[in-house]
Amino acid sequence: MINIFMQNWQTILNGFWITILSSLIGLGGSLLLGTIFALMELAPNKILKFIGNAFVEFFRNIPLLVITLFFYVVVAKDFKISGFWAGTIGLILYTSAFVAECIRGGINSVDEGQMEGARANGLTYTQAMIHIVLPQGFKLAIPSLGNQFINLVKNSSILSFVAGFDLMYQANVISGANLDPFNTYIIVGIFYLIITGLLSTVMRQIEDRLGKGRLQ
Amino acid sequence: MSKAKLKRMGLFASVILVIILIGGVMLGINARERQNKETDALSQIKQTHVMRWGVKCDTRLFGLISPKTEQSEGFDVDIARAITKQIAKDNHTHIKSEFTPVTTNSKIQLLKNKQVDAVAASMTITPERAKIVDFSKPYFPAGQSILVKKNSGIKNIKDLNNSKSTVIGVMGTTALETTKKFAPKAHLIAMPDNSQAFSALESAQGQAMTTDNAILYGFTQQSNNVEVVGKPFTNQPYGLGVDKGQTQLNNAVNKALAEIIKDGTYNRLIKKWFSNIPGLDWRDLTK
């Protein structure tokens, strides 16, 4: 096993970096998009609500591979789009549907009195959302968001299907050449564990920090 | 217990879990290897009257799932069937062929796992693979070519030797390694299987798709927009594969192969699958 790493460390580290990069872009993108769509789902405006619901239902219910291949194969006919971006855009869209649900759940479990208090205090709906309800909703959503982000890291292996040069792709290439998939995939598995382990630790720390003194 | 202590215990437990996991997998591999040496595939085939073949399901002409029968159909499948029949005849018994779909990536693993007895899966004979698989004599004279969009101006592999070109291959095949020799400057990307590599070519993710000419000819039947250009630039015949050390079975396969070539079955199958492909004369393939 050590041998495989020694012989291919450059390739593996390249893949490791691509996986981290795609995951980070995916995390940022899906958090932003997920929040926007969660807010649309909760909006008083019926049209916004419909668009939000439709987006979430659509991307939650089709396989990530289909979304990714759509960008890699169909969209690529008109716009030049690499495997990395096809996979990462797929990840963002797919994950943001789940992130939206987490955030919507978080916002829904914020006591209604918070919004009412803010509105009675003179804040507009948007101001109340930004300053009062969203921060509390986010905090409540953090544990489930953590799960989604770990799924995101693992799902980033979708890049391997569209030649995105990520960890999984490199594992496939290496095991295709050395014909020792077992040990190759174990090594790659350890690298995934490193990312997800770090991510869990960070998420738990955020949870701890926000938890201090701000409970109801 | 304090929260910090609990957390440290959690971390410790995960590390232990990882060690156990890796240990378990290694033990599993050892056990499998031991088991490998113990069973003789040929006698098992004779005992169960079933020979299990791994065949492709995504490769036109060789092994492609037919929507009607939901079974793989192609030259590989027919050869496998003929060989099984011949082995049965040689051993004065009856043996049924059973087919399991394999991918380029999984075919060797399935063989190692003893999920199949042999593979007929458009597999090129290479020294690397010969270390862990026993190959039969060549059964198909393949060579690597390139498939490009019509009117692309690309005439052969040399035209792709620049940093603006991307060549698409299939993961786990030798084609991309070979391409590095003929067009070292080109970018290479690997797709999970033939049909996805072809889709990638169609959506212009690369300028050429490379693999064995036989497979590329299959795609020219599927689409009018593509053509195979240039002569094959390698000689990489296909072999049937059995697990390393299954000498008995390999001998039986080789014997059967020689016999079906001799009695004309082989040429009949070549004609059946390759006689109406533009740009290819099936007589070049006969033995």
Add this chain to the structure above:
Amino acid sequence: MSAIIKFQDVEKYYGDFHALHDINLKINAGETVVLIGPSGSGKSTLLRTINGLEDIQKGKLVVDGMDISSKDTNVNKLRTDVGMVFQHFNLYNNKTILENIMLAPQIVLKRPKDKNREIADELLAKVDLSNQGGKYPAQLSGGQKQRIAIARSLAMDPRVLLFDEPTSALDPEMVGSVLNVMRDIAMNSDMTTLVVTHEMDFAKAVADRVIFMADGKILEDSSTDEFFKRPKTERARQFLSQVEHH
């Protein structure tokens, strides 16, 4: 005297449920009015229509010169003039006490920072919580929270202040401190206050008028003395004998 709040033939429905019947009511600027009645009689509903937390289906409701029943009225503007104190405080859990008080003046009124802080400190002193500004609501007792909620409303410098059972969720020993603050507001400011409460002693001491509601209707609207000495309706007599024998 001019009416700062004026209900004219107002009807309110929750779906099919008829919550307010034919409400006609005038409240003058600077008045302190107590609203009483049995549970479910529509007191909270009436109060919440005044700052637009509930809409009305029929009639006309004018508050501080703004017609709430009209679609063109900007409720956000209205709410800067009408404060509300809730039974369950509704303090911002993610903000400190000072931030609770200063947020709305800062982002809604655009009050300058220094001035905002100055007013917040004054208000904290007024509700007797001067050194608590850095804490979060979760770290305060119920009585302290309610006094902060009152300070938060006062920071907007409203013309009307609505109280919806501000002491009902408090332990008995906390009630006094909150009532003291309310009494101070009622007596020493020209704010118009509308209080829903079950504290009859408080009503007797500070109210100019008492409104008695039952089943979504206003049954009595009379001066404090008159209401407690000579209630006109049987419902009110019953209600008073019940709360006073508690």
